[in-house]
Amino acid sequence: MKKYGLLLLSGMTATQASDFQLEIEIPRLKVSEYHRPYVAAWIEKPDRSHAANLAVWYDTEMKNDEGTKWLKDLRQWWRRSGRDLDMPVDGISGPTKPAGKHKVSITKALASLPPLAEGEYKLVVEASREVGGREVVSIPFIWDGKTLKTQTSKGSSELGAVVLSQVETPATTKNTNSSN
Numbered sequence: 001m002k003k004y005g006l007l008l009l010s011g012m013t014a015t016q017a018s019d020f021q022l023e024i025e026i027p028r029l030k031v032s033e034y035h036r037p038y039v040a041a042w043i044e045k046p047d048r049s050h051a052a053n054l055a056v057w058y059d060t061e062m063k064n065d066e067g068t069k070w071l072k073d074l075r076q077w078w079r080r081s082g083r084d085l086d087m088p089v090d091g092i093s094g095p096t097k098p099a100g101k102h103k104v105s106i107t108k109a110l111a112s113l114p115p116l117a118e119g120e121y122k123l124v125v126e127a128s129r130e131v132g133g134r135e136v137v138s139i140p141f142i143w144d145g146k147t148l149k150t151q152t153s154k155g156s157s158e159l160g161a162v163v164l165s166q167v168e169t170p171a172t173t174k175n176t177n178s179s180n
Contacts, residue, residue, distance in 0.1 A: 019167050020106035020148055022054060024125055025160030028099035029132070036096035037129040037158055038070060040077035041104060044122045044138075050081040051121060054109045056093045073128040076136055101161075118145045127158040137162045 022041055041054040056077070059067030068087045072078045087093055092109055110116070120142055128134040135158035139151045150165040 019169050022104040023163040025101045026099050027160040033131050035130040037127040039127045040074045041125045055104045057096050060095045074126050077126050125162050135159050
């Protein structure tokens with residue numbers, strides 16, 4: 001899903017790439033017993049079937065992988081694809097995150113999957129917290145195979161702002177002149 005442009009000038013090659021990013025905000029809650037939420041992010045097709053997993057954050061520090069026991073509390077994600085996964089999943093799963101804004105590279109998450117076909121999709125982010133609530137935020141988007149318009153949605157309790165965007169990454173420059 002990376003988009004490259006090529007510029008040749010006197011033996012130098014500059015490559016401009018795009019990174020598709022997801023930013024998930026976990027709000028700071030003022031509660032007596034706070035637990036970091038489990039969070040899952042995935043892409044759905046228009047028929048609500050699963051297209052790709054982007055991130056799953058859960059308690060990876062529990063003995064005997066007990067943290068996986070509570071993944072089913074991410075109910076929508078669990079029904080769509082979670083129950084079929086063997087956790088941990090390289091590049092997708094990781095530990096729970098503290099309050100704040102967290103970025104996920106969609107480009108990296110999708111690198112090992114077949115490319116998404118052009119069309120309509122929905123980005124879905126679900127959060128569930130022990131002794132807390134559960135919330136789902138979704139962002140419909142159209143994928144044309146190259147570009148993505150920035151889209152934003154916001155949760156009301158367990159999730160803050162959720163932003164789907166395309167970010168230009170710095171050009172890398174390589175010297176293609178051979179001096180041998």
